[in-house]
Amino acid sequence: MKLNDKSSIHAIVLALVVSLLLPATALSCTSFVLKVADGAAVYGRMMEWGAFDLNSRLVIVPQGHEFTGHMPDGRGGLALKGKYSVVALDALWKDFLTDGMNLKGLVVGALYLSGFAEFQPYEPETAGRSMGPSDLASYLFSQFAKVDEVRAGLKDVRVVPIPEPALGGISAPAVG
Numbered sequence: 001m002k003l004n005d006k007s008s009i010h011a012i013v014l015a016l017v018v019s020l021l022l023p024a025t026a027l028s029c030t031s032f033v034l035k036v037a038d039g040a041a042v043y044g045r046m047m048e049w050g051a052f053d054l055n056s057r058l059v060i061v062p063q064g065h066e067f068t069g070h071m072p073d074g075r076g077g078l079a080l081k082g083k084y085s086v087v088a089l090d091a092l093w094k095d096f097l098t099d100g101m102n103l104k105g106l107v108v109g110a111l112y113l114s115g116f117a118e119f120q121p122y123e124p125e126t127a128g129r130s131m132g133p134s135d136l137a138s139y140l141f142s143q144f145a146k147v148d149e150v151r152a153g154l155k156d157v158r159v160v161p162i163p164e165p166a167l168g169g170i171s172a173p174a175v176g
Contacts, residue, residue, distance in 0.1 A: 060085070077127050
């Protein structure tokens with residue numbers, strides 16, 4: 001695999017330098033995708049999170065694993081069985097996936113976008129097709145092989161706001 005040009009390498013170096021210069025208390029994340037000459041993409045992720053250790057663990061989720069979305073009122077949300085195996089990281093000693101890749105090569109990164117991401121309002125009558133933001137990466141990883149499938153699949157579900165107390169806000173996945 002070869003990078004398209006030197007500007008891609010310069011962009012990576014610049015992103016790394018900027019991340020090193022950020023204050024240690026930054027509460028953010030950065031992801032980037034580099035397109036390479038053969039058409040493949042390389043996904044990168046920086047964790048500028050400086051407030052506390054996210055306690056991420058490596059997680060391997062087998063095909064067929066059952067997921068249930070969480071709702072603000074405590075009831076179960078969207079329930080599904082995973083079509084694809086996943087290798088990912090979790091966070092905060094909790095069983096929600098943040099960053100990783102599924103068997104088909106779909107990459108998802110849950111970025112902290114508090115104040116920027118918007119979600120649909122919670123309606124109890126739609127709980128069966130709803131999930132919280134911390135469930136979204138698991139849904140995307142386990143159900144889809146390509147970004148076009150993700151776009152279509154998101155039309156069938158509702159993502160409702162459920163703040164994560166440890167973060168003080170809501171995270172939101174990015175898909176690649």
